[in-house]
Amino acid sequence: xAMANGRRRAWLLGVPIxxxxxxxxxxxxxxxxxxxxxxxxxxDDELLETLxxxxxxxxLQAPTGANAHAPADAASSVARAxxxxxxxxxxxxxxxLGRAEAALGPFWEQPNPPQPVLVLxxxxxxxxxxxxxxxxxxxxxxxxxxxxPQALLDRASIHTVLGRYDAARSDCSRLEGLTASLYxxxxxxxxxxxxxxxxxxxxxxxxxxxxxxxxxxxECWAESLLGELSTRVGDWAAAEAHFLGxxxxxxxxxxxxxxxxxxxxxxxxxxEVVRLLAEQVQKDxxxxxxxxxxxxxxxxxxxxxxxxxxxxxxxxxxRGSSVHRREEARFELALRDAPERALALALSNFEVQRxxxxxxxxxxxxxxxxxxxxxxxxxxxxxxxxxxxxxIARLLARFPR
Amino acid sequence: MTRAVAVLxxxxxxxxxxxxxxxxxxxxxxxxxxxxxxVRGRWDIALRDLEPAIGLDADQDGKLNxxxxxxxxxxxxxxxxARLNARSATGVCRLAAQPQGVVAHSDGKxxxxxxxxxxxxxxTSVTLVYDFLFDVDAQHRGVSSxxxxxxxxxxxxxxxxxxxxxxxxxxxxxxxxxxxxxxIWSGYDHLLFLTALLLPAVLRRRDGAWQxxxxxxxxxxxxxxxxxxxxxAHSLTLALSTAHWVVLPSRFVESAIAASIVLAAxxxxxxxxxxxxxxxxxxxxxxxxxFAAVLSDVGLSGSSFLRTLFGFNLGVxxxxxxxxxxxxxxxxxxxxxxRYPTWGLPVASTAVMLVACVWLAxxxxxxKIIS
Numbered sequence: 001x002a003m004a005n006g007r008r009r010a011w012l013l014g015v016p017i018x019x020x021x022x023x024x025x026x027x028x029x030x031x032x033x034x035x036x037x038x039x040x041x042x043x044d045d046e047l048l049e050t051l052x053x054x055x056x057x058x059x060l061q062a063p064t065g066a067n068a069h070a071p072a073d074a075a076s077s078v079a080r081a082x083x084x085x086x087x088x089x090x091x092x093x094x095x096x097l098g099r100a101e102a103a104l105g106p107f108w109e110q111p112n113p114p115q116p117v118l119v120l121x122x123x124x125x126x127x128x129x130x131x132x133x134x135x136x137x138x139x140x141x142x143x144x145x146x147x148x149p150q151a152l153l154d155r156a157s158i159h160t161v162l163g164r165y166d167a168a169r170s171d172c173s174r175l176e177g178l179t180a181s182l183y184x185x186x187x188x189x190x191x192x193x194x195x196x197x198x199x200x201x202x203x204x205x206x207x208x209x210x211x212x213x214x215x216x217x218x219e220c221w222a223e224s225l226l227g228e229l230s231t232r233v234g235d236w237a238a239a240e241a242h243f244l245g246x247x248x249x250x251x252x253x254x255x256x257x258x259x260x261x262x263x264x265x266x267x268x269x270x271x272e273v274v275r276l277l278a279e280q281v282q283k284d285x286x287x288x289x290x291x292x293x294x295x296x297x298x299x300x301x302x303x304x305x306x307x308x309x310x311x312x313x314x315x316x317x318x319r320g321s322s323v324h325r326r327e328e329a330r331f332e333l334a335l336r337d338a339p340e341r342a343l344a345l346a347l348s349n350f351e352v353q354r355x356x357x358x359x360x361x362x363x364x365x366x367x368x369x370x371x372x373x374x375x376x377x378x379x380x381x382x383x384x385x386x387x388x389x390x391x392i393a394r395l396l397a398r399f400p401r
Numbered sequence: 402m403t404r405a406v407a408v409l410x411x412x413x414x415x416x417x418x419x420x421x422x423x424x425x426x427x428x429x430x431x432x433x434x435x436x437x438x439x440v441r442g443r444w445d446i447a448l449r450d451l452e453p454a455i456g457l458d459a460d461q462d463g464k465l466n467x468x469x470x471x472x473x474x475x476x477x478x479x480x481x482x483a484r485l486n487a488r489s490a491t492g493v494c495r496l497a498a499q500p501q502g503v504v505a506h507s508d509g510k511x512x513x514x515x516x517x518x519x520x521x522x523x524x525t526s527v528t529l530v531y532d533f534l535f536d537v538d539a540q541h542r543g544v545s546s547x548x549x550x551x552x553x554x555x556x557x558x559x560x561x562x563x564x565x566x567x568x569x570x571x572x573x574x575x576x577x578x579x580x581x582x583x584x585i586w587s588g589y590d591h592l593l594f595l596t597a598l599l600l601p602a603v604l605r606r607r608d609g610a611w612q613x614x615x616x617x618x619x620x621x622x623x624x625x626x627x628x629x630x631x632x633x634a635h636s637l638t639l640a641l642s643t644a645h646w647v648v649l650p651s652r653f654v655e656s657a658i659a660a661s662i663v664l665a666a667x668x669x670x671x672x673x674x675x676x677x678x679x680x681x682x683x684x685x686x687x688x689x690x691x692f693a694a695v696l697s698d699v700g701l702s703g704s705s706f707l708r709t710l711f712g713f714n715l716g717v718x719x720x721x722x723x724x725x726x727x728x729x730x731x732x733x734x735x736x737x738x739x740r741y742p743t744w745g746l747p748v749a750s751t752a753v754m755l756v757a758c759v760w761l762a763x764x765x766x767x768x769k770i771i772s
Contacts, residue, residue, distance in 0.1 A: 044468035098540030
């Protein structure tokens with residue numbers, strides 16, 4: 001009976017809470033992002049956060065007041081949005097996407113903004129997986145300037161992601177003579193890689209890479225594409241060499257890290273994956289691969305990383321985001337042993353995007369769930385596209401004819 | 402051609418199959434609940450979001466420590482509170498915000514602010530306007546929840562949804578009655594006080610010693626009188642306190658309630674006051690103040706004041722009645738026990754007193770610590 005005073009009072013308060021739901025306890029007890037405990041750091045020196053440095057990250061505080069309330073000057077908005085997008089591309093941190101959108105300010109909402117705004121807006125929407133509005137922005141931009149190579153290249157890439165290869169090829173052809181041959185070759189290679197002619201495309205792209213004076217970023221992206229093409233034709237040693245080459249030149253390239261991790265995971269080289277990705281826990285897609293490898297190794301880090309990933313997906317759901325469905329499907333399948341949920345996610349993801357990884361996770365989930373019939377649309381798509389890939393081929397062989 | 406090259410500086414990025422965006426996007430977490438006078442809660446804001454907005458990393462070394470954040474907390478509060486507003490139909494809600502500390506979410510550290518909006522008292526709904534960070538990061542979201550009547554309402558603020566209407570549900574009468582019942586049952590001190598008062602109900606004071614009551618009917622009457630006196634007293638002070646006519650500091654009330662139990666038990670051991678009714682009424686006044694503390698959390702607006710007060714009090718009396726009904730058969734048995742006056746009553750009263758003494762010490766001790 002002699003309960004501590006504080007406890008007793010909390011109990012007294014707990015009654016009206018449960019009855020009328022007034023109090024924080026309920027909110028705080030929700031199994032959401034909000035469960036974390038607030039604390040006051042004990043030491044002034046406690047490191048709270050590592051932040052990006054440099055003037056780029058401070059433009060909002062510039063004394064000139066360069067923010068969304070600045071006069072609607074299209075040229076400076078576009079310049080700022082573009083520099084944020086470059087940061088996004090380099091870091092894949094979506095905050096830069098949001099900042100690029102903010103930089104476009106009032107132009108973002110306009111039905112007929114200046115042509116460069118349309119191209120940037122399309123790029124941002126595409127990065128948010130809003131493919132149809134991105135396409136209509138690019139259609140619009142190309143009506144205003146039919147020879148804009150950026151708009152053509154971006155539209156080709158959207159068509160490729162959506163599996164509309166004829167439309168994509170037509171945009172790549174229109175690029176010819178408008179821009180450097182590397183871009184034309186890369187445009188075609190991206191399509192060829194998923195329609196059964198990866199080898200020829202790789203030769204063509206490798207030749208285009210021999211042109212001197214290329215930007216380092218372009219070389220890295222093209223090399224990644226070569227790695228992708230090698231994976232398609234089953235030349236894993238070449239693929240590995242390409243991705244390692246990318247990382248030698250562009251050490252922070254997330255795509256190459258993820259692709260390399262996938263190559264190694266498929267061959268059970270878990271320890272190498274952990275070495276590659278141990279520092280990449282901030283990046284969801286890489287944390288996913290790291291955690292899969294840790295599971296294989298029975299690593300002590302595994303359970304914490306699994307918890308972190310669960311929380312990230314939950315937080316994405318809370319904000320209403322669905323750009324992670326492919327990763328979430330893989331998470332459910334490879335880490336939660338929940339093939340049914342994985343299949344549902346993978347199929348809804350396949351409605352939105354149709355890259356090789358999207359095909360692969362949908363097929364794997366359908367087989368794991370014992371419901372191959374639910375992957376009919378995916379199978380039809382693969383057969384129509386002519387996608388060559390030894391891993392996909394092995395999966396296809398397990399489906400009843 | 403030069404134009405093409407300039408434009409295409411990140412041209413190939415999209416041709417390589419996409420890796421999902423690596424990091425978590427910008428979210429803040431706003432957890433709100435209804436209060437008597439408005440809305441309160443906690444707001445977690447990512448340090449990574451505040452850096453581009455107001456600058457936290459004073460030495461620009463890319464490492465933000467607690468000292469740097471602490472120095473910027475007033476600016477954080479000013480920046481954030483200027484961008485989160487609440488109003489009711491009749492006026493603006495006043496916002497009091499305090500930094501609570503830091504909190505880790507899955508992608509890093511956030512600063513946690515406590516919020517307390519005081520709105521005009523007749524507000525049946527509050528409109529919350531969130532205009533935070535969209536000028537910095539257009540894809541920022543305010544991931545929010547609002548708790549009222551046990552119902553959690555989740556919602557997400559975004560660039561295109563900057564306001565939300567929070568309806569303030571007036572509690573159902575039955576749930577107010579339920580609150581009263583729950584309160585008397587869970588408030589051990591009120592029950593213990595009542596028990597102390599009722600322990601001698603089967604006995605009568607004659608010639609300075611306890612004698613069994615003549616018949617059970619007189620016991621019933623005695624119990625009825627005591628309970629009625631207690632009820633009248635605590636109803637009176639509950640009303641006075643709830644209407645804010647008489648307000649006592651809660652720690653004083655808590656301690657005094659514990660003391661009242663000690664007194665009631667002492668009076669069983671060394672009877673000073675003959676009539677239990679006097680004790681029940683006098684000390685019962687204190688308990689009403691204790692009940693009022695619970696009611697103040699329910700929220701009493703003008704029109705529903707009497708309804709809430711009546712419902713809660715009804716619940717308290719029903720709960721109390723149930724306890725009395727359960728005690729009666731026990732008392733009936735005890736009346737015939739010869740040992741009850743010499744052993745049962747003193748032992749039970751002493752036990753009650755000891756428990757109450759512990760409470761009293763704790764509450765008084767708390768008082769000293771705080772002041």
